[in-house]
Amino acid sequence: MINAKKIYFSIIEKEDMHYLYQWFSDTNFLKYYDYVPPVPQSKDEVNQTFNDYETKDESVVFAIRLKSDNKIIGIAGFDDMVKSNKVATLFIGIGDKELRGKGYGNESLKILLDYGFNDMDFYRIQLNVLEFNTSAIKLYERAGFKREGVFRDFVLRNNQRYDMFLYGLLKHEYNFNNENRLK
Template identity: 65%
Template sequence: MLKGENIYLSKIEKEDMKYIYKWFSDTEFLKYYDYIPPISQSKREVDKIFNDYEKSEESEVFAMKLIKSNEIIGIAGYDDIEKENKVATLFIGIGNKNIRGKGYGKESLNLLLTYGFKVIKLHRIQLNVLEFNINAISLYEKTGFKKEGIFREFVLRDNKRYDLYLYGLLKNEWK
């Protein structure tokens, strides 16, 4: 378990899944969460995604929970962990709409960075973010991530093309 001031990151429990099912059926959440099309996912599809995460040695996924209430507010973790290269791709998704904008994403990001650089000894942490996700971009840049690339017109949302940005942070750049 990774513990901050207001939240902690822990293993996803069976009782957390009812919230995750809800978030993965919410196209507005999915629109910002990933670059794949924001199509509502069935319970079976979500179970497959999270079972694959659990079996994979290249992923670590955590429930983001409030310390005061133990309420799950989102998910966070790493995809594509390349142990030989000491590189991984970070992701955060706050599913509870009422909790957004309160600093929990920042706290989760800092917990993930500490875990990535100090515990699993990564050299580089990277992430992908859609150009219209202004709040996330601001958070990543304030944390020290550098924009390293642009996948031009990579994503189609509402019949409009958007760029996908690649950000990276090296261990020696981390504050």
Template identity: 40%
Template sequence: MTNNLLKGSKIILTSFKEEYFKNFTKWYNDMPFLRNYDMIAAFPRSIDELKPMIDDVKKSSDKFIFAIKTLKDDKFIGVTGFEDILWNNGTAVIYIGIGEKQNRGLGIGTEAFNLTMEFGFEELNLHRIQLTVLSYNTPAIKLYEKLGFKREGVYREFIHRDNKRYDMYLYGILRTEWENLNNY
């Protein structure tokens, strides 16, 4: 158990605030970011389109969203959270998006995902956390496998991008696996 739930050495997970929409909208107009972050067609979205989406998450009982902020300069750099929580089964889908390219590959995603999983297993009492990832997103796949997620399935030729079909992988981690990796 941690004394600083949602706080790591580089980042902190906080509530998503109105002031973050400018950056969030910028990311939703960055096609390479969107092509890794979501399975739907990558198309630009305005603040007016994104606000209801975030409001829906905040009002929901089966979703959580956190803003990822740096401790050093208190800068909003990404989002993480859960969706599709099935409380009766203790399962949820986890997600993450680090917005600016210069913030990727620095260990921030690892720390943010660890904090999000800790929240899921320790605070929400989840039994299983899962995610999907496109086969061409190798940095994300490396992150998930490093954190103990196991590839459990393949949705063959799931998505069509750039005149080619790509698989989508299903990854999952159980609470006991996470506890063993984190010496609980």
């Protein structure tokens, strides 16, 4: 994987679960992390989710850690991998609310794209993002992701409907000038 400035990826350790329990019970984190309703999850539900990541061949998930003190600040990885098609869905979640908006998502995206296209040999990496997550949309578009579709009024949040955008990035698009995309 590429060498990022402030973070690195590792496996999720048992002692990290305390943080994951906090994040997955935080409705504000969940509101941006996924398109399912942001309902706080129990410890058992979080354990089941991460057990599924470990045991199924369709996902890979990493802890995002600060180089300065090894603290876990979020999670990132690929889900819905279809290895025969060389396709995967990317996800990033910065769980530590004090560290959101400080460039850690940008560095995480660099690492994921490098790992996905070069180590996992994906041909296509895709993602879903809700229309109100404007900072993530800017990041993905700056990285070269193309908006390929929209599920109109897909999500209901606080009695208001929002679109879900579908984005994709192909390997040859990533390889074209990828050095300058995410600075």
